[in-house]
Every structure is written in C-alpha cells, then in structure tokens.
Amino acid sequence: MxxxxxxxxxxxxxxxxxxxxxxxxxxxxxxxxxxxxxxxxxxxxxxxxxxxxxxxxxxxxxxxxxxxxxxxxxxxxxxxxxxxxxxxxxxxxxxxxxxxxxxxxxxxxxxxxxxxxxxxxxxxxxxxxxxxxxxxxxxxxxxxxxxxxxxxxxxxxxxxxxxxxxxxxxxxxxxxxxxxxxxxxxxxxxxxxxxxxxxxxxxxxxxxxxxxxxxxxxxxxxxxxxxxxxxxxxxxxxxxxxxxxxxxxxxxxxxxxxDAEGASHDIAIEVRGAATEGDAVEVGRSVARNNLFKAAIFGNDPNWGRVLAAIGTTRAAFDPYLVDVTMNGVRVCHAGRPDRPRDEVDLAPRATHVRIELHAGEASATIWTNDLTHDYVHENSAYSS
Amino acid sequence: MxxxxxxxxxxxxxxxxxxxxxxxxxxxxxxxxxxxxxxxxxxxxxxxxxxxxxxxxxxxxxxxxxxxxxxxxxxxxxxxxxxxxxxxxxxxxxxxxxxxxxxxxxxxxxxxxxxxxxxxxxxxxxxxxxxxxxxxxxxxxxxxxxxxxxxxxxxxxxxxxxxxxxxxxxxxxxxxxxxxxxxxxxxxxxxxxxxxxxxxxxxxxxxxxxxxxxxxxxxxxxxxxxxxxxxxxxxxxxxxxxxxxxxxxxxxxxxxxxDAEGASHDIAIEVRGAATEGDAVEVGRSVARNNLFKAAIFGNDPNWGRVLAAIGTTRAAFDPYLVDVTMNGVRVCHAGRPDRPRDEVDLAPRATHVRIELHAGEASATIWTNDLTHDYVHENSAYSS
Missing domain, CATH: 3.60.70.12 (L-amino peptidase D-ALA esterase/amidase)
Incomplete structure (x- = not known):
C-alpha cells in the first residue's frame, strides 16, 4: 500500500x-x-x-x-x-x-x-x-x-x-x-x-x-x-x-x-461553464482562499453571496447576472439572484460540494479546499512555540 | 468630528x-x-x-x-x-x-x-x-x-x-x-x-x-x-x-x-528597500493575506519563517538571502537566517509592527492588517444565520 x-x-x-x-x-x-x-x-x-x-x-x-x-x-x-x-x-x-x-x-x-x-x-x-x-x-x-x-x-x-x-x-x-x-x-x-x-x-x-x-x-x-x-x-x-x-x-x-489542520469540512469547488480551464481554476482558487466563505462553511452557513464576491475579484470571463451556485445539491443562487432558500442546504456532512456554473463557456475544474475553523487558528497560533 | x-x-x-x-x-x-x-x-x-x-x-x-x-x-x-x-x-x-x-x-x-x-x-x-x-x-x-x-x-x-x-x-x-x-x-x-x-x-x-x-x-x-x-x-x-x-x-x-472583526492585533507591515512601490505593496499584501502568519501573531508567536514563505509567493524583486525581518523592534531574521532569539519579541500589545527589509531598492510601503483569531472565525461563521 x-x-x-x-x-x-x-x-x-x-x-x-x-x-x-x-x-x-x-x-x-x-x-x-x-x-x-x-x-x-x-x-x-x-x-x-x-x-x-x-x-x-x-x-x-x-x-x-x-x-x-x-x-x-x-x-x-x-x-x-x-x-x-x-x-x-x-x-x-x-x-x-x-x-x-x-x-x-x-x-x-x-x-x-x-x-x-x-x-x-x-x-x-x-x-x-x-x-x-x-x-x-x-x-x-x-x-x-x-x-x-x-x-x-x-x-x-x-x-x-x-x-x-x-x-x-x-x-x-x-x-x-x-x-x-x-x-x-x-x-x-x-x-x-x-x-x-x-x-x-x-x-x-x-x-x-x-x-x-x-x-x-x-x-x-x-x-x-x-x-x-x-x-x-x-x-x-x-x-x-x-x-x-x-x-x-x-x-x-x-x-x-x-487531514488538513483543524478542518471540519472537505470542500470540492467545482467550476463549470468557464471560458477556459485557467479561468475555472482561478475562480475556484479565489473562492477557496476566501476566509469569509471558509468560515461560513465551518458555521454550516450556505452563504453564496461570499462565493460571488470572491468570483468578482478574479479576471475570469463571467457576467455576475448569469452565475448559478449550488451547494450540496441545492441551487441557492440562480442568475445572480436568490433561488432556493438557504435553509434547504444541509452542510452538516464533512464532504461539501459547491458547484459554480459561470455560463461563460465549456471549460471546468475542481479545486479542493477546507473550511476555516477554530481548530485551524488554534493549531497555527501555537505551532512553533 | x-x-x-x-x-x-x-x-x-x-x-x-x-x-x-x-x-x-x-x-x-x-x-x-x-x-x-x-x-x-x-x-x-x-x-x-x-x-x-x-x-x-x-x-x-x-x-x-x-x-x-x-x-x-x-x-x-x-x-x-x-x-x-x-x-x-x-x-x-x-x-x-x-x-x-x-x-x-x-x-x-x-x-x-x-x-x-x-x-x-x-x-x-x-x-x-x-x-x-x-x-x-x-x-x-x-x-x-x-x-x-x-x-x-x-x-x-x-x-x-x-x-x-x-x-x-x-x-x-x-x-x-x-x-x-x-x-x-x-x-x-x-x-x-x-x-x-x-x-x-x-x-x-x-x-x-x-x-x-x-x-x-x-x-x-x-x-x-x-x-x-x-x-x-x-x-x-x-x-x-x-x-x-x-x-x-x-x-x-x-x-x-x-475595529476589525474579532482581531486582537493591529499589524503594520512595513516593507522597505523594495525595487518599486508596487513591489513593496505586493510583498506587504502577500504577508497580510497569509493565514499562517496571521494565526501566529494571534498566538504571540514571532514566526518569521511564515513571513519569508509569503514573500516567496510574490513576483517582487528580492533575494531570500538578503531579507531582514524585524518584529516589534527585534530583528529575528537577518540575511535570510535566524538572528535574535524569537523569545525576545513581545507580541502582547495590540499594536504590532513587522518591518521587512528587502535590500532590493529604495521604495517602501506599509500595509495594515489584523491577526486571524477564534473570534474572527466565530463572527464570520454565524453572520447570516
């Protein structure tokens, strides 16, 4: 093995x-x-x-x-x-x-x-x-x-x-x-x-x-x-x-x-409908690096606004009013507007799937990340001491 | 007023x-x-x-x-x-x-x-x-x-x-x-x-x-x-x-x-000796966005290795083996190597000063940031619910 x-x-x-x-x-x-x-x-x-x-x-x-x-x-x-x-x-x-x-x-x-x-x-x-x-x-x-x-x-x-x-x-x-x-x-x-x-x-x-x-x-x-x-x-x-x-x-x-330090969710961010694979990776990585999004997932909060705010910081081709966001199977944002109610999303499981549909092309990529937790802060505030 | x-x-x-x-x-x-x-x-x-x-x-x-x-x-x-x-x-x-x-x-x-x-x-x-x-x-x-x-x-x-x-x-x-x-x-x-x-x-x-x-x-x-x-x-x-x-x-x-959410340190990252002001800003921002550095400051840990690791991700002009890092007046890294002992650094005060001397030019800039704390995670995991 x-x-x-x-x-x-x-x-x-x-x-x-x-x-x-x-x-x-x-x-x-x-x-x-x-x-x-x-x-x-x-x-x-x-x-x-x-x-x-x-x-x-x-x-x-x-x-x-x-x-x-x-x-x-x-x-x-x-x-x-x-x-x-x-x-x-x-x-x-x-x-x-x-x-x-x-x-x-x-x-x-x-x-x-x-x-x-x-x-x-x-x-x-x-x-x-x-x-x-x-x-x-x-x-x-x-x-x-x-x-x-x-x-x-x-x-x-x-x-x-x-x-x-x-x-x-x-x-x-x-x-x-x-x-x-x-x-x-x-x-x-x-x-x-x-x-x-x-x-x-x-x-x-x-x-x-x-x-x-x-x-x-x-x-x-x-x-x-x-x-x-x-x-x-x-x-x-x-x-x-x-x-x-x-x-x-x-x-x-x-x-x-x-096994990421202190993590309580393994998050797969699947970006679809991107103009290029590079765009899909850039969008996925921007969401993966957004502390507010990561803290929200820790709190089991399907805060899709933070997903869109993170996408907005990229250079990827997209129109904010075409974007769909689906969390664990529930489409909470459709065409840049609220869709299904947030409370339909169950974020209790460790495995978390966020699908972003940009409607800007045919390319896709998945970025794997984790949530931002108390344990992450704790472990990394005490590592060298 | x-x-x-x-x-x-x-x-x-x-x-x-x-x-x-x-x-x-x-x-x-x-x-x-x-x-x-x-x-x-x-x-x-x-x-x-x-x-x-x-x-x-x-x-x-x-x-x-x-x-x-x-x-x-x-x-x-x-x-x-x-x-x-x-x-x-x-x-x-x-x-x-x-x-x-x-x-x-x-x-x-x-x-x-x-x-x-x-x-x-x-x-x-x-x-x-x-x-x-x-x-x-x-x-x-x-x-x-x-x-x-x-x-x-x-x-x-x-x-x-x-x-x-x-x-x-x-x-x-x-x-x-x-x-x-x-x-x-x-x-x-x-x-x-x-x-x-x-x-x-x-x-x-x-x-x-x-x-x-x-x-x-x-x-x-x-x-x-x-x-x-x-x-x-x-x-x-x-x-x-x-x-x-x-x-x-x-x-x-x-x-x-x-007044930043949950912060316990106000960190001024002063970058000096940069080739351009843009380089100084890029270096300062890279350190400011590094969660490991931010969590270390929360833990009162002068972990200068995380500062250098963050600088290494930028496109700024620098030689890792020329960089000095000073935390609250104590130079903990000189020419990319350990200098004064970490325990001489007092990170108890809220006001924290990190000076990075790149020795690559004459430009400088200061980026203001905060530490990454349990309270930040808590406040942002519960905001919309």
Missing part, C-alpha cells in the same frame, strides 16, 4: 532523534533497479528550502537512486550551514548505499528557520540504511516518519496489468501548491525513462496536487518525486501510465485534504 | 426599520452648497452591488447633492428589483430635498443576496430628510446609522486654515479594498471643482484605504465619497488639500483596522 508496493523498492522509517518526542522522523526510499529513473516537481515558492535547492540539481540528469526525507525541521532559511547539512545527508546515504551523492534527493519538513543537526541526520541515514526492507511494514514506517502535524500517514497504490504505482505523502498545513505540494514519493516498477516520468508527473500533478488549496499558504519545501525501477519489465503506453499516476496522485491529494 | 464638521453640510441618522433590532440603519448627508461638487471611488470587485452601479452613473457629472446610506442589507445580487429599490431611494431623497435624483448617491451595506423593502427605504429617507441638522449630534447619528458589525462609529475631522474636512466610515469585515474600502463619506467646505476632488481622492485613497487589508476579502459594496460645499470660500492649493485629505483617510482607515 505504500512506496514498497512496486517491485524494486526498499524503504525504512526510523526515529533518528530529530524530533524531541522520539517519534519516527527519518525515511529512506531506495530504488534497487534495474532502472533508476526519477523525476520531481518542486514548490514554485521563490523562497526555497535547502533540500529543494539540492534536489533540483540532483534530479536534473534523470537518475535517482534514493530519497532521504526528514520531519522535525524544514531546513529553510538556515543559510550555507543548512545547505551543508543537506549535502552531508546525501553523502551519508550515498556512502551507505554505494551510489553517487548526486543521485540522492533530500526532502525536509517542519519549522522554517531552525538549524538541523548534521550529525544526527548522518547517523540516522546510516541506521535507516541498515533497516531497509521491501515489505509492507517498511513502507508504512517510511510514511509515518515524514508526518508533522498530520494525524495519520497517507499512502496509496494502483495496480495495473503487470506493474504498479505506490506512494506516500505528508502534509496538513501550508497546503497551496504552486507546482507540487508537500512531500510526496511515488514509486513504480513500470519500465520508463526519466523523460517520460517527468512528462507524466507534470500532467498528473497539474490536475491533482495543484488543485488542492487548503489554506492558501504555499510551502517552501513542497516536493513530489517519482521513481521508476523497471523491475516489472513492462513499459505501459503513456496515456495508461498518466491515468494510473493521476489516480495515485488524486488519492494522496484527497488524503491530504481530509 | 464628523461629516457635519465642515460648513455647508447637514446630516441625519435614523431607525428606518430595515434592521430587525430597531437600531439606527439609515443615514442622509446633504450638501447645501453653494457648490455641490462630488467625487467617489468604488470597489474594483467585478461583482458590484446595485447602489454601486447607480452611484457610478450618478457621480459622473461631478455634481452630488446628497448621499443616502443604509445598513441592514447590501442590495447586492438582488437583480433588477434590487436596482429599482436603489433608484426609488434616490428618487425619494431628490423629491424631499428638491434636487435631481441623478445627483443623489446611494450606499448599502449588510448581507449579500437579501432583497431590501423599497417602501421602508422610501419612508426612511423622508423621515431622515425631516431631521436634517448641521450640528455635531446629527453627524454622530449618521455615523452610527451605517454600522453593521462595527463595535463603534468611526469619524474624523481635519481643520486647516479657514476650511475643514470631515468624515465617517463603517467597516469591520470584508476589509480588502480594490480601490476604496467600505462605506466612507468625506465632506469639505473647501471650494474645489469635482475634477480636483476626484484627483485628490484617488491620491489619498491609494495610500490609505487601499493599503488596508484586514482579511483579504474584497467587498461588493465599497464606496468612498467626497463632497465639497465651497462654503468656506477658500480654495486650498492641491498639495495642501491632498495632504489634509490623506490625513483624514488614514485616520478612518486605522479606525477600521482597530
């Missing part, structure tokens, strides 16, 4: 002592081949963490042998010392696995601005390398070791004819990816070169992680990595692979949404 | 029965001349309320005799019937005051999507016209009648040599103006034509109301109106007038910030 599901992969998750609590905090995922192809997409935040700066270089040649991931510290805005810690982490993994450090990606997550201890990480990597295994428990440990405020690990697998995709993800806040979101590692035993992996990964993330906007806050450390071992000996056609990869990415994205 | 402070103006604030609570809900401000010049700036939200659509037309010729303002309903997304209610309101004022309906502006505030009762408004306007007065109490009543979730009325006056500016404002949520914010009426007895008023108003609002971003949510009903009676007989030079007007606007903007 995780990164060890496809053939050719080993993983480990250990407590390296980075987290003061003694919880699992370091994961290692290794591609045993025969192929060691990799691709990754990164946060588009211009303030990038040290592991992002490292991994961007390391993935360039399309060869990735291993990924080291730590929770307990983001290693972001930690200066040249911080970059050295990332470099040292990659060197430790390379030495233990007998691969090149340039083929080891590094991901970190936790508080920004705290220095990580290079020695602790180095020892952790060696210890993890000694515990590598290809069984389900090893994949589960790895998924658990990358958790921060996550309440549960997130894993997935997609089984196709003769080959598989596995994956794990962490993330519960700062969920508004620019290109990718949070830490995600996907593995496959399909036999594909890195250029094909890269194209498939960009296509799959564009309509999954990139449509997730829990709290409008884009992380400095987001990274989605895809590794292919070729161990199945099967080379699927591009469309089939993209479809399977998209399924895995969507599954993980929805698990991230379902 | 309010719109009746300059010579030539009368006002009234009454309970017309729009609010079910029986509170004051209708204000009338009348310019008795000799000049009846006016200018206004409006929300840049593309979903505009009916009174905005009306007032945009009415102000075009630069002649404004009166402004009717109601709380208890925004008259937004209420269709042609809603526009007729606005028209009828202006007609009622015109008839009572013996002026043209095209010289009467209308402003509404309250819940979006609720139909206002035209008859109630018409009777209210007639009743207000009978109670017009030029004394301080009349100005105070008008300021009170436009309140919604405001906890107190907001008024200002600026006294210059021989002439004055007076003003009132309402607003406690949806505070993120595109051009103007909330309902504001400014009066002056300076003798200036409407073209000069318009230029001065745009210059003053650009650096005051437009720099206020309490919750990132742009209203559909924002309007700032400036009326000049010429009753002082004094024509100030343009620079002097702009300076006085900017003082009045800043005073009202800071009163809006100080």
């Amino acid at each position: 995780s990164v060890t599901s496809p053939a050719g992969f080993e993983a480990a998750g250990i407590a390296a002592g980075i987290k003061r609590t003694g919880a699992l905090d370091l994961a290692l995922v290794v591609n045993r081949g025969p192929r060691q192809a990799g691709a990754a997409v990164f946060t588009s935040n211009r303030a990038k963490a040290n592991p992002i700066l490292w991994s961007q270089q390391a993935v360039e040649d399309g060869v990735v042998s291993a990924v080291v991931l730590n929770s307990g510290g983001a290693n972001c805005f930690t200066g040249p010392e911080g970059f050295q810690v990332t470099h040292r982490t990659a060197e430790a993994a390379a030495s233990a696995l007998h691969v090149s450090a340039g083929d080891v990606l590094v991901c970190s997550t936790g508080l920004i601005g705290d220095q990580l201890d290079g020695e602790v990480l180095e020892e952790g990597v060696l210890s993890a390398a000694n515990r590598l295994a290809s069984d389900e428990a090893a994949g589960a440990d790895a998924a658990r070791a990358i958790m921060t405020t996550d309440s549960r690990p997130k894993t997935t697998q997609v089984v196709v004819d003769g080959w598989r995709i596995g994956g794990m993800a962490k993330g519960a806040g700062m969920l508004a990816p620019g290109l990718a979101t949070m830490l995600v590692v996907l593995t496959t035993d399909a036999d594909l070169p890195s250029a094909d992996l890269d194209a498939a990964l960009r296509e799959a993330t564009r309509v999954t992680f990139d449509r997730l906007d829990s709290d409008g806050c884009m992380s400095t450390n987001d990274q989605v990595t895809l590794l292919a071992s070729g161990a199945s000996g099967v080379t699927p056609d591009a469309a089939t692979f993209v479809e399977a990869l998209t399924t895995a990415c969507r599954d993980l994205a929805l698990q991230l949404q379902g | 309010s719109v009746t402070s300059p010579a030539g103006f009368e006002a009234a604030g009454i309970a017309a029965g729009i609010k079910r609570t029986g509170a004051l809900d209708l204000a009338l401000v009348v310019n008795r001349g000799p000049r009846q010049a006016g200018a206004a700036v409006f929300t840049s939200n593309r979903a505009k309320a009916n009174p905005i659509l009306w007032s945009q037309q009415a102000v075009e010729d630069g002649v404004v005799s009166a402004v009717v303002l109601n709380s208890g309903g925004a008259n937004c997304f209420t269709g042609p019937e809603g526009f007729q209610v606005t028209h009828r309101t202006a007609e009622a004022a015109a008839s009572a005051l013996h002026v043209s309906a095209g010289d009467v502006l209308v402003c509404s505030t309250g819940l979006i999507g609720d139909q206002l009762d035209g008859e109630v408004l018409e009777e209210g306007v007639l009743s207000a016209a009978n109670r017009l007065a030029s004394d301080e109490a009349a100005g105070a009543d008008a300021a009170r009648a436009i309140m919604t979730t405001d906890s107190r009325p907001k008024t200002t006056q600026v006294v210059v040599d021989g002439w004055r500016i007076g003003g009132m404002a309402k607003g406690a949520g949806m505070l993120a103006p595109g051009l103007a914010t909330m309902l504001v009426v400014l009066t002056t007895d300076a003798d200036l034509p409407s073209a000069d008023l318009d230029a001065a108003l745009r210059e003053a609002t650009r650096v005051t109301f437009d720099r206020l971003d309490s919750d990132g949510c742009m209203s559909t009903n924002d309007q700032v109106t400036l009326l000049a009676s010429g009753a002082s007989g004094v024509t100030p030079d343009a620079a002097t007038f702009v300076e006085a007007l900017t003082t009045a606007c800043r005073d009202l903007a800071l009163q809006l910030q100080g």
